[in-house]
Amino acid sequence: MAQFAVIGLGSFGATVALELMSLNHDVIGIDSIKKNVESIADRLTHAVIADATDEHVLDELNIKNCDAVVVAIGEDIEASILCVLHLKNLGIQKILVKAKSQAHHMILSHLGIDKIIHPEEDMGIRVAQNLSYPMISRYMALNNDHYIVKIEIGSNLQGAQFQTVMENVHDIKTLLLQRGSHVLYDIAPGTILQEKDILILEGPVDELKQISTRFL
Numbered sequence: 001m002a003q004f005a006v007i008g009l010g011s012f013g014a015t016v017a018l019e020l021m022s023l024n025h026d027v028i029g030i031d032s033i034k035k036n037v038e039s040i041a042d043r044l045t046h047a048v049i050a051d052a053t054d055e056h057v058l059d060e061l062n063i064k065n066c067d068a069v070v071v072a073i074g075e076d077i078e079a080s081i082l083c084v085l086h087l088k089n090l091g092i093q094k095i096l097v098k099a100k101s102q103a104h105h106m107i108l109s110h111l112g113i114d115k116i117i118h119p120e121e122d123m124g125i126r127v128a129q130n131l132s133y134p135m136i137s138r139y140m141a142l143n144n145d146h147y148i149v150k151i152e153i154g155s156n157l158q159g160a161q162f163q164t165v166m167e168n169v170h171d172i173k174t175l176l177l178q179r180g181s182h183v184l185y186d187i188a189p190g191t192i193l194q195e196k197d198i199l200i201l202e203g204p205v206d207e208l209k210q211i212s213t214r215f216l
Contacts, residue, residue: 003028004070006030007030008074010036014029021045027044028044030050030052032052053086081104088112149208151198151199155195156216157193157214157215160193163189165193171203172201172203175202176199179197
């Protein structure tokens with residue numbers, strides 16, 4: 001379980017916050033608009049009416065203890081930028097920011113933000129999934145219970161045997177392993193994994209969640 005903050009609880013921010021809650025994380029939601037907070041308060045770990053452009057307020061909310069912060073402030077670009085500056089001053093390492101325009105995106109890039117989001121209708125769910133399972137670079141829902149996911153092997157699994165990583169997994173199918181330009185569809189149990197290998201897995205979401213920590 002991780003702890004996240006979502007600043008701005010409009011439609012995008014609320015979607016991110018609720019999806020993170022459904023993934024069993026602690027979420028603090030922050031918005032300066034009372035109705036936005038009240039509409040979601042009973043479904044979050046904490047919900048606060050506060051001005052996120054005030055660094056002292058963010059400090060008092062212990063934002064620096066969060067694993068990541070999503071800045072989903074809507075129309076007010078100045079407020080978004082001020083909030084980001086304060087978060088960086090507080091030492092937050094992982095910041096994801098919703099950008100309203102290309103100009104906004106450019107400013108955020110200059111501030112050193114490498115996770116800049118241009119939301120689509122379902123992007124809030126995708127962002128939450130990525131925060132919860134950062135090793136999953138892409139995924140596709142086949143239905144409510146089954147997913148196809150793309151996982152990049154990290155340095156922690158360099159030299160590990162494929163069968164060891166996938167042991168005690170019953171309903172997950174490995175569709176392929178990609179190593180550079182080479183693709184394997186029939187993977188021998190003793191195959192030694194290398195950093196930056198790509199695995200494409202298919203299976204029920206509950207089992208995919210259970211094995212996700214093996215790839216962290």
